[in-house]
Amino acid sequence: MNRRDVFGWATAAVMFGLMSGASAEEPPIKIGMSMPQTGGLAGGGKASLLGIEIWRDDVNAKGGLLGRKVELVVYDDKSSASETPALYAKLLDVDKVDLLFAPYATVPTAPIMPLVKQRGLLLMGNFSFQVNSKIHHDMWFNNAPWGPADSWANGFLTLGQKAGGKTVALLSSDQEFAQNIVTTARDVTKKIGLQVVFDQAYLPSTVEFSSIIRALNAAKPDIVFVASYPPDSAAILKAVNEIGVGDNVKIFGGAMVGLQFAAVMENLGSLLNGVVNYNTWLPEPSMYFDGTKEFFEKYTKRAIQAKVDPLGFYLAPYGYAMGQMIEEAINATKSLDQKALAKFIRENVHKTIVGPIAYAEDGEWKESATLEAQFRNVKDKNIDQFRSAGKQVIVFPDRLKTGDLVTPFEASRGN
């Protein structure tokens, strides 16, 4: 055999390998989504996407779904509601994706709800708040532990009332998410008999909160419920630390977005002590399920490379859980039929790394698992402290509780 023959056989072998590989390989299952990767929601969006990517890699390592690899088609929606309708139309009509995941957060998700309802598509929600309350789409499943609309305010205000609180101050950002939350808080105060003595909404462009906190202080509330977005949350806590909210305040916090993210927590450090705030997952003993520990081992390694939230408690495990639900539904129905998948998701309880998930008629969780946790013994400039139990003690709901509320607020800050 001369050199030319060897080359010829080698070429033929390579070509055969390529062709046989191509014919055996099914096209991937495409899951399309937009995700905030720039703009105000990017911190959460990137962590959520990493959670979904870890699921994709795990499922592909097991051979994919229906014998096909899973591929994610992702666009940056810049945290903007005006971007998402066009991006989702592109995902469906140009990229021809098989399934859709919603972007992280309420604001970018709300405008795509009419589109998915019109086209009869399954949409897995990603931490939206009540975006289906008026659309009533029966193929919407929100992957967030909120449950009933008033769960955030209910848990916090009930805790405050049990601690002896009778009057409430409501401070909220003037945008859709915070206003939805504070509306439910007003309803809860009426339902459980609390008196609102201060109720203010500030514009998202507010940079300094000293004057607002001074006015809040003058109203002498027992309970302070705050619905804020990340930049405001940090500025509010700084002002509270400097101006003070008064000795009569039993409980402070509620719905402050941002205090779940590692960079904000590290920056605020001991200023967080005493604050009671909502959360979705925490490294407390009651929060570990099958696969949770392994997920965080993978996440921690990849988060550093991807420059995303190094803790990833808030969104990342739910991104993974969203994939787990779709995986379970596809394996059970052996199809990609959107109606069949929606029926399966609606009628079954799903085992995930964030615990069992069952859906109510409106596509929200049947039972709320929104946590209220109190920051304790937090030191300055130490991110790793948050990986241990005891730094954010779960005080609500009872079934996941890992400690009792320490009150009043000013006294609890010295713990």
Add this chain to the structure above:
Amino acid sequence: MFSLDLLRDAVVLGVLLGCFYAAVSIGLSISFGLLDVPHVAHPAFLVLASYGVYLCNDQYDIDPLLAGLLIAPLFFLLGLVTYRLYYETFERRGSDAAVRGIAFFFGIAFIIEVLIILQFGVDQRSVTASYIGKAWRVGDLRIPIRQLVAFAVALALTVFLATYLSKTFMGRAIRAVAQDEEGLRLMGANPVRIKQFAFGIATAVLGIAGALLIIVAPVEPTLDRVYIGRTFCVVVMAGLGSITGTLIAAIILGVSESIVLTMFGASWAPAISFALLLGVLAVRPQGLLGR
């Protein structure tokens, strides 16, 4: 709810807030007010400076104010380069430079935003210093020390720049180029070099203002969008190019915002700022201290 105590607190906190607004606007008073450069990237430079301060504080434990002073020379050079680029590509070429210049500076603002995201990610950043997070108690009034720092630095910057522009040869040349560029050229001076130098000073000031920005509150890459309206509002209300006017306008804005926030409700505060601007322009179209 109304009480004299609340009103007193609102005025004190408002003056401090106003001085902070003055510090972040004073560079724009030179670049836009004196030089007529449509510098819409001013807040983006401000945020960039605050990230520079963050880097010095986080990596080398340098006090934020000192870090601001250290990066000021770098920002001076950045200002020289930016103005030269703007001049060569737009100003030199025609009368519609201002309109096209806006696009140029918007482009620069976006580039800065993206570079910050690539380098630092999208998370908020803040600095540590002994005066952050503490308050000074005067009776029952608590004054945040970080705001007092902003107050002192804004006053110092105003005095320094006002003195520099009125007492030094170069300062008077900058004022001259703002008033009659052609006249200056006929006297043998090079107005482009003077404008370039002035733009460098305006940008260097941002080094210190950026330190105040991150001392007062955490920063994130898109924070420039919050400040674009406010800084232009202060400079226009002040009267274009008036350094003292910038301080006065910023204090008026800060006090009115603070009173509205405390007494009437937070949602009204920005509306009051712009209503004030319209009111001032209706009575004095040239601004508070404009000529």
